Amino acid sequence: MVTIKDVAKATGVAPSTVSRVIANNPRISIMTKEKVRKAMKELGYHPNVSARNLAVKSTKAIGVVLPSSADKALQNPFFPEILRGIGSVTHDMEYSMTLSSGITEEEIFAEVQRMVYGSYVDGIILLYSRLNDRVMNFLHDKNFPYVIVGKPYEDIDEVTHIDNDNFTAGKEITNHLIETGHERIAFIGGSKELFVTMDREAGYQAAVKEAGLKDCEEYKIHTEFLKSGGREAVENLLSLKVRPTGLVISDDLMSLGVLSGLEEAGFSVPHDISLVSFNNVYLSEIIRPSLTTVDIHIHELGAESAKALIEKTIDKSEPAKRITVPHEIVFRNSVSKREAF
Amino acid sequence: MVTIKDVAKATGVAPSTVSRVIANNPRISIMTKEKVRKAMKELGYHPNVSARNLAVKSTKAIGVVLPSSADKALQNPFFPEILRGIGSVTHDMEYSMTLSSGITEEEIFAEVQRMVYGSYVDGIILLYSRLNDRVMNFLHDKNFPYVIVGKPYEDIDEVTHIDNDNFTAGKEITNHLIETGHERIAFIGGSKELFVTMDREAGYQAAVKEAGLKDCEEYKIHTEFLKSGGREAVENLLSLKVRPTGLVISDDLMSLGVLSGLEEAGFSVPHDISLVSFNNVYLSEIIRPSLTTVDIHIHELGAESAKALIEKTIDKSEPAKRITVPHEIVFRNSVSKREAF
DNA sequence: CTGTTAGCGCATTCAG
DNA sequence: CTGAATGCGCTAACAG
Numbered sequence: 001m002v003t004i005k006d007v008a009k010a011t012g013v014a015p016s017t018v019s020r021v022i023a024n025n026p027r028i029s030i031m032t033k034e035k036v037r038k039a040m041k042e043l044g045y046h047p048n049v050s051a052r053n054l055a056v057k058s059t060k061a062i063g064v065v066l067p068s069s070a071d072k073a074l075q076n077p078f079f080p081e082i083l084r085g086i087g088s089v090t091h092d093m094e095y096s097m098t099l100s101s102g103i104t105e106e107e108i109f110a111e112v113q114r115m116v117y118g119s120y121v122d123g124i125i126l127l128y129s130r131l132n133d134r135v136m137n138f139l140h141d142k143n144f145p146y147v148i149v150g151k152p153y154e155d156i157d158e159v160t161h162i163d164n165d166n167f168t169a170g171k172e173i174t175n176h177l178i179e180t181g182h183e184r185i186a187f188i189g190g191s192k193e194l195f196v197t198m199d200r201e202a203g204y205q206a207a208v209k210e211a212g213l214k215d216c217e218e219y220k221i222h223t224e225f226l227k228s229g230g231r232e233a234v235e236n237l238l239s240l241k242v243r244p245t246g247l248v249i250s251d252d253l254m255s256l257g258v259l260s261g262l263e264e265a266g267f268s269v270p271h272d273i274s275l276v277s278f279n280n281v282y283l284s285e286i287i288r289p290s291l292t293t294v295d296i297h298i299h300e301l302g303a304e305s306a307k308a309l310i311e312k313t314i315d316k317s318e319p320a321k322r323i324t325v326p327h328e329i330v331f332r333n334s335v336s337k338r339e340a341f
Numbered sequence: 342m343v344t345i346k347d348v349a350k351a352t353g354v355a356p357s358t359v360s361r362v363i364a365n366n367p368r369i370s371i372m373t374k375e376k377v378r379k380a381m382k383e384l385g386y387h388p389n390v391s392a393r394n395l396a397v398k399s400t401k402a403i404g405v406v407l408p409s410s411a412d413k414a415l416q417n418p419f420f421p422e423i424l425r426g427i428g429s430v431t432h433d434m435e436y437s438m439t440l441s442s443g444i445t446e447e448e449i450f451a452e453v454q455r456m457v458y459g460s461y462v463d464g465i466i467l468l469y470s471r472l473n474d475r476v477m478n479f480l481h482d483k484n485f486p487y488v489i490v491g492k493p494y495e496d497i498d499e500v501t502h503i504d505n506d507n508f509t510a511g512k513e514i515t516n517h518l519i520e521t522g523h524e525r526i527a528f529i530g531g532s533k534e535l536f537v538t539m540d541r542e543a544g545y546q547a548a549v550k551e552a553g554l555k556d557c558e559e560y561k562i563h564t565e566f567l568k569s570g571g572r573e574a575v576e577n578l579l580s581l582k583v584r585p586t587g588l589v590i591s592d593d594l595m596s597l598g599v600l601s602g603l604e605e606a607g608f609s610v611p612h613d614i615s616l617v618s619f620n621n622v623y624l625s626e627i628i629r630p631s632l633t634t635v636d637i638h639i640h641e642l643g644a645e646s647a648k649a650l651i652e653k654t655i656d657k658s659e660p661a662k663r664i665t666v667p668h669e670i671v672f673r674n675s676v677s678k679r680e681a682f
Numbered sequence: 683c684t685g686t687t688a689g690c691g692c693a694t695t696c697a698g
Numbered sequence: 699c700t701g702a703a704t705g706c707g708c709t710a711a712c713a714g
């Protein structure tokens with residue numbers, strides 16, 4: 001391994017000088033800089049992170065914590081995509097990204113502790129949010145830089161988070177259904193415990209109310225989309241005396257299950273029933289009918305979270321803030337016009 | 342930050358002793374061990390990785406590089422799943438895992454160089470394999486520990502790789518179709534450049550030949566599944582005078598596209614056409630019809646690769662080897678019996 | 683069984 | 699503008 005000393009020797013300067021040209025210190029003459037750089041290149045010098053980290057007490061690395069992957073939810077294409085978003089900025093800023101690799105909640109917590117106490121990373125991105133989460137509490141207590149993608153359950157204005165305006169998105173997409181003539185619209189969402197679901201549902205409900213449409217409990221379904229993609233949800237809905245003609249579904253992946261269930265039951269989408277959802281993952285484009293869905297800009301969600309976190313690691317006093325990533329509806333083929341009765 | 346010195350002082354021993362109890366060195370009396378451990382707990386001591394890494398010249402970290410994510414392929418649930426597999430062993434062995442975060446090929450290469458030269462990681466897992474890949478060549482030249490998930494294009498018995506027996510898998514799943522009475526079976530695969538595709542196709546072909554069935558070129562289709570999920574593939578196939586009754590598709594995600602295309606064109610699966618594929622990602626279970634597919638044990642693929650790599654980082658002279666992860670067919674509802682004509 | 687010493691590679695005072 | 703000295707926190711001989 002070629003060290004700073006080697007290039008110092010080769011150049012006939014002191015190690016500290018080499019260190020300074022690495023940092024591009026302005027007090028070094030342009031000439032020696034060139035000379036040193038040349039030697040670095042020739043010798044194949046590359047700085048050693050561990051040494052650097054030790055000296056400066058910082059790592060230029062961020063940790064990313066995925067939800068407990070006991071959860072099948074991890075198979076959601078949302079995750080690779082957000083990782084890409086994060087990666088795009090870590091790459092640009094020459095940070096590295098460490099993934100937490102626990103599977104149970106317990107393990108994850110242990111991992112995070114290691115990351116924090118062991119100085120593995122300068123900050124952490126939480127890709128989930130739960131009520132009373134040990135990890136978040138821990139980070140908070142330790143005053144360790146972290147951001148949340150989504151909406152925190154507690155201390156909402158003390159923790160910087162990156163989210164969409166899911167309420168508005170829910171409202172808009174529901175309005176789209178209303179505008180195309182639908183009057184009986186149901187909502188199918190994942191766990192009520194999740195803010196995403198709640199926000200989107202609230203938006204749906206607001207739209208329904210404002211339009212003066214029927215707002216009944218029977219039309220709001222919550223199901224673990226892990227289990228058979230909400231098959232039951234569909235069955236429940238179809239067994240109603242007055243069936244909905246439009247469905248707002250809180251996640252593309254879930255739509256896939258619902259769609260399949262619908263067609264299996266002999267309903268054609270969008271002919272018999274229209275359907276819209278959220279996320280705009282790749283899937284929604286390749287299935288038939290392709291999905292009208294709100295693109296929540298997953299990549300940007302990731303990128304913004306990384307940016308915000310890095311700022312925070314650089315200046316710990318950076319105030320907590322909320323970053324709202326814009327969304328936009330992508331119109332495709334899962335919705336059809338419905339004439340008034 | 343509480344260091345080894347602090348606990349040394351608090352315990353009245355030398356720093357080196359503390360270091361030894363951390364390493365659980367057997368030459369330390371059980372008594373002082375207890376004493377030291379107690380102090381560590383009380384003071385909230387946690388070892389600093391950077392310092393440790395610097396001293397031992399190793400990082401207990403592995404790098405994972407994903408395929409260039411210009412590729413939509415990353416949205417394949419295959420990736421989160423394999424990451425989980427890797428994570429399960431890195432966690433157990435107390436390693437950490439760093440994701441490469443480049444998006445273009447160029448960027449990825451730069452990242453890998455940083456990882457290697459900067460001593461960010463002890464070894465690297467490549468989650469893709471391409472002909473004449475700079476990254477692989479680089480790792481190879483530098484004699485840096487790495488493993489490949491899949492099959493390397495070059496130096497196949499010099500690089501340890503973890504793969505399924507895709508040939509056999511292809512053969513078996515095709516045989517399943519044959520056994521259920523299908524006589525005209527087509528293959529739809531991704532890029533011919535990929536070994537996975539090639540191997541699976543070769544298996545398909547072997548099965549077809551052995552069964553004495555028609556083996557024509559028209560029945561072998563290659564398409565970028567990125568684009569509209571192989572819609573054209575389907576159209577081509579359907580426009581044939583003698584249409585196939587069974588389809589072997591090289592990836593579940595692609596099946597999704599094909600399935601949609603088929604139903605859109607008015608064909609019902611499995612009634613009119615049967616279909617089988619590979620991977621057994623979550624999707625294949627939630628769509629209707631659920632997919633008969635070969636489970637390639639993605640998680641295990643990841644876990645084995647991590648294990649093999651870690652072994653290699655510990656003992657660089659570990660010989661290159663090939664690890665074959667078993668597969669198994671999961672029978673679901675995308676295949677129906679076909680009576681002889 | 684334990685303490686002392688000397689680095690690991692780099693950044694950063696402080697001099698000059 | 700540059701060099702010498704010191705220390706980041708930990709491990710690893712070497713003594714004893």
